[in-house]
Amino acid sequence: MRKLSNILKSYKESRILDIGTGNGNFIKVLTDLNPNFKSAIGIDVLESSINSCEANFNDDRLSFTKMNALNMDFEDDSFDIVSLSNSFHHLEYIDDTLKEMERVLAPGGVIIICEMISNNLNKKQKSHLEMHHFASEIDRERGSIHYKTFTDKEILKLLSEQSSLDIKDAWELVIPETAVISDKEIEWLFETIDRVQERIEGSERIEYYRKKADKVKKYIIKYGFESATQIIVVLGK
Template identity: 30%
Template sequence: MNEIIKILSKVDGGNVLDAATGKGDFITTLKQHLKSYTQIIGVDSSQRCVDYAQKIFPENNIEIFRMNLEDMQFEDNYFDMVCMSDALHHIKNREKVLNEMIRVLKPEGLMLITEMYCDGEQTPAQETHIIMHHWVASVDRLLGTYHQKTFTRKELQDIIKKMPLKKVQITDFYVPVDDPSKNCPTLLRNCQEIIKRLQTMENTEVLIKEGQELMQRIKDIGYASACRLAITGYKKK
């Protein structure tokens, strides 16, 4: 996590966009660690997430809007910095959304994308995170929500190579965990709730079994946040 803090601490953000902001977790990180910023705008397609984020950011220079990420209602070259954190695997029309992010970013403006990846050197507790994420993604898809498995490190690099960015830097980071068992009770309750819902549906035996195996793994090994990439680059003129 220190790596992403170091990156942000050197950035005068100006007008900042956090695309696919969800409940605003990354806005909190931006607030705490950017060297400076004028305004932060978060956008998300979920009204539930937008309602939540609006309540936790009462500041006048932080605004949250519901918006179609494929057609954002901002002028060209509006933002000095555009971010997306842990959301690429939730984006169905990824190329359209990334093109929109580029469109609203000023020439020479900073793009920052963070995303977990599923390969590389992960601890057993980090592998629990990956397994859990992939299981939840399978459940979401069954329920009609677009949610894909996480990318490999190379897949993320290949996505960025297609974007009109220069001075691209790729940094590995993770959130350190002293005790992999710390958050296990909450995770186990969440898994159990999902399993209960699956038990009311047809043809979910495989997912139920995977969930039960995941719960046992959480008890035996614990959980830690998987490794991520922080990718920065500047929009070409």
């Protein structure tokens, strides 16, 4: 986190835009690492994400708005930091989204992409990958854009091909976890898998997904669970 913190701290009173903010995980990381930020806006296409962020954050400098990254209601050059965390694999049009992110980025600003990767994972981390692939397969079946996890090389290739900015830096971030997963954590993971499975109730392929869910649960019991490694990529001029 030190690298990210140094980048953020190099902007005094920064204006931050977090795209695909979800429940605000990444905007929290960015604003915690740089408490002197001037303003931070989280956007998401889901009303439920905006509502939960509005209920969970209490800082006048933070705001949340329902908006699509493909067509943002912001002036050119409005932000010093534009971030996209674990949302890259949800983008239907990566090139157009990057163009829009670059449009709202002020001169001298940086785009920060944070994304979980599918390569170089240990057995515990593969539990996270399996859970993610289970959810992404169900979402695709329901017609949502939710690709499988990319490798670090795929992410770097897509960004270097589709962004007009340079890759200034890129590194991998492993979130340290406790050595042994508790029963309570397993219970929480299983509830998450069950909730994901509920998205597909009524489908004729429900049996297929039930079996898949059981397989993922068995894998977690056998090997444990750890968050997958994430890559952080900094784009700028």
